[in-house]
Amino acid sequence: MKNIVIGSGPAGRLASMQLGKLGEEVTLIEKNHIAGTCLNEGCMVICALTDITKFIDTNKRFNNHGFLKSQIEISYEKIVEKITKTQETLRKIEQMENESVGNKVIFGEASIDGNEIKVNNESFEYDNLLIATGARPFIPDIKGSEYGLTNKDILKLDDVPEKLNIIGGGIIACEIANIYSTLGSEVNVLARSEFLKEINQTTKEYVLKNVIPEVNVCENTNVKEVFENKVITENDDELEGIAFFATGRTPNSEIAEGFVELNDDKSIKVNEMMQTSADNVYAAGDVTGGYKLTPVARMEGITAARNMANYANKVSYHCIPQTLSLNMEVGFVENEKSECSEDDKATIKIPGIAGPGAFWNILTGDTGYTEVEFDKKNNKINKINSVSPSAPSDIAYLSYLMREDYDLDDYEDFLEVHPTTDANFRVIKYMWL
The missing domain is CATH 3.30.390.30 (FAD/NAD-linked reductase, C-terminal dimerisation domain)
Incomplete structure (x- = not known):
């Protein structure tokens, strides 16, 4: 059967590989870079930068113990250069992995036209379709929001910002705060409600006191306006520094509007077999909402692939670490x-x-x-x-x-x-x- 997968992030890439290993005919379509947000703009970038900040933190500790004497000079430009080079290497490997099981990889922006997928002025018929188009940063309706950065801009910075105002209070906000605070930025976190609601209160207090002690966290704080180098809160407090939006993710589901049923948050509605409301059409990963985690996206992609290949499989979200x-x-x-x-x-x-x-x-x-x-x-x-x-x-x-x-x-x-x-x-x- 002809299987088309749109999106090569963790869900689409793993689904394509699973289908290929099961002997199915697969065409994988990617709009930008293979491996999606995780490698190119998201968790892999965060992990790469955090590896550096852990080294800085360890160096400081060893110096304080007195058995190591060293100073660290940071080149953000060189960090970006090496992350980019590593990404290029991994993209090649991950494309080769897909092609090694017989899959065809096409780069271009896809659109859905009934039982056909159009990309690069070509049309492809399918027996099964998987939509794994991921999500993008959600930008709240705040005046001047165009001046704010998101995770998509981390590798576009010329240097470590002197002052950074992170708008948001979840995991991404905390991780970004940790990175740039360790690299030398003066960091404010402006959480609309509670900071780090995902963890319990005692653990949160430990993180604030011992892990990110130099970060200024303001809870129940709304931002009224963003400028190029400052933000203004609803209390008219002016905070100097670049704005960084860490306010959640919104699904890239526009490709599926009017084709399959969507949830209220515009994510694609699926059942436990990752099936959508349309026959032989599946969806997996961040575009379906829910847990926006790479391992979960992989699990969903593999579940979808097995069902596409007629091996009945259901996804379970029990005890997600x-x-x-x-x-x-x-x-x-x-x-x-x-x-x-x-x-x-x-x-x-x-x-x-x-x-x-x-x-x-x-x-x-x-x-x-x-x-x-x-x-x-x-x-x-x-x-x-x-x-x-x-x-x-x-x-x-x-x-x-x-x-x-x-x-x-x-x-x-x-x-x-x-x-x-x-x-x-x-x-x-x-x-x-």
Whole structure:
């Protein structure tokens, strides 16, 4: 069967590869660069910059310990150059991966015309269609918003801004604040409501005090107007510096308007098999709304591909692990299906798990913070918020135990590698029993 995939971000790229491996005929259409927002404008750029800020932070710590004496000179221009070069390399690899399973990759802007897809003045028929066109930064209706930057502009900056006003209060706002504060910017975060609503209050307080202490966070603050080098709040406070919008994402669903049913937020409506309201038309990734996370987009793309190839598959959003990429990582996950009563809940609060990267933090007590909520009746984990150098791997692994409905005794014989996640299960189990 002829399968067309529009969009080569995590959802579209993984779906295309899955279809190719299943022996299906695939045409992958990409408007700009292969690998989508994640590699070119989003999380990979954030991770690359955070690798540098972690190094700066570690260098400072080692200098304070007295066994290393060094100064760091930052060249933002060179950072951008090397990130761009790495992106070019990865694009080639990811295109080769798709072509290696027999897929055809076309670059151009696609449009849908019934059972045909038009791109570059050519028309292609399909038996199955996957729309994986992603999302873009949401820009609120604020006067002067055209002066504001978004994640799309990070690699267009000539240098580290002297002053930066980040409009938004979620994960992206926090990650951007961490990066530019560490690189030397004076950073304000202007959150319309609460800052970092995604994590619990104690973890948030730890992040503010210990991870981004030099960032000025203003909650319940609306911006009235943006200028080229300042913003004005609704209280008429003038804050000098460039504006950066981290106010969420909006789906690139225009291609599907009038063709498939959309949700109220303009995302494409899909069922648990990633099927849209149109026959043989699927959608996956950020364009469907929901979790805007690369691993989730991959999962959705693979689910769609299997169904397109007539291998029935359903997606599950149970116990999704999430992180904040900061100088000290933050990870969190919640079992949203837990029916644990308040009487059966037990909580422990401990320093961050002493896994990889934690040794030299012990002298200053900066090992992090971990809070775990249990279902003590069923001996299971309900919720985790963790700040530690190894939080992403810790939370990914523990979320699997939660997702598979293991209790804490089921993992007793698992032998791990030290120092990775080996402390997690033992510490968490024996701290509360």
